Amino acid sequence: MRTPLMAGNWKMNKTVDEAVAMVNELKDLVADAEDVDVAICAPAVDLYAMNEVVGDTNIDLGAQNMYYKESGAYTAELSPSMIKSVGCKYAIIGHSERREIFGETDELLNLKLKTAFANDIVPILCIGEKLSEREAGTHFDRVKFQLAANLSGVEADDVKNMVLAYEPLWAIGTGKTATPEQAEEIIKFIRETVEEMYDADTAEAVRIQYGGSVKPHNVKEIMAQPNIDGALVGGASLEAESFSKIVKFK
Numbered sequence: 001m002r003t004p005l006m007a008g009n010w011k012m013n014k015t016v017d018e019a020v021a022m023v024n025e026l027k028d029l030v031a032d033a034e035d036v037d038v039a040i041c042a043p044a045v046d047l048y049a050m051n052e053v054v055g056d057t058n059i060d061l062g063a064q065n066m067y068y069k070e071s072g073a074y075t076a077e078l079s080p081s082m083i084k085s086v087g088c089k090y091a092i093i094g095h096s097e098r099r100e101i102f103g104e105t106d107e108l109l110n111l112k113l114k115t116a117f118a119n120d121i122v123p124i125l126c127i128g129e130k131l132s133e134r135e136a137g138t139h140f141d142r143v144k145f146q147l148a149a150n151l152s153g154v155e156a157d158d159v160k161n162m163v164l165a166y167e168p169l170w171a172i173g174t175g176k177t178a179t180p181e182q183a184e185e186i187i188k189f190i191r192e193t194v195e196e197m198y199d200a201d202t203a204e205a206v207r208i209q210y211g212g213s214v215k216p217h218n219v220k221e222i223m224a225q226p227n228i229d230g231a232l233v234g235g236a237s238l239e240a241e242s243f244s245k246i247v248k249f250k
């Protein structure tokens, strides 16, 4: 059985004080959450102070990005050991905003993924199609292409432990959610593609989240889908009460 992962992606929101205040509130609200993993992927400057607060609670931390080199002349980038030193278990790799606004390529994301595995960081790899691709009916081809390119040379054992996040670009921050059936259809396809690329055990083990305007009011029906193993949550993760309702979706 796959344990669902509810991960908040705060994006470029919250100062250190705001971040600490929110995790202090959240840790009490989610302390009794059962059979679910919880993570907050916060801005890099917030992580050190957040790590002091989350301690041995059930909240894990994640970075929103990570570079593939260990150190050197890469101004403004973060290495795997840097994010681990502030308590990160996870790193989001290839969020659509990184791909679209910052021009991150599939080749770069493949290097980042391999670096995450080599450093015992669990990557949350985001894949998903644009509205034009959904309308043209090429969304299955799009995610298949991203999986092949981003996972090129990645071993099955690493895939079993990673997280995939299906995030259709047209549903991110738009308030427009994929229907549970649309999400299930393509996430099932993603799992089948992992099986084709690897094997049935790997496909069964890998956690696949849905992301795109997940809110307290729609999380339950999304989580009722058999192939959906959690959510990557932007807007609704910025407030402790709404995120705790998503974590405790049952």
Ligand code: PEP
Pocket: 009, 167, 171, 172, 173, 174, 175, 211, 212, 213, 214, 232, 233, 234, 235, 236
């Ligand atoms: C995201 O940024 O990964 C996301 C899913 O955002 P939102 O929940 O706000 O749509």
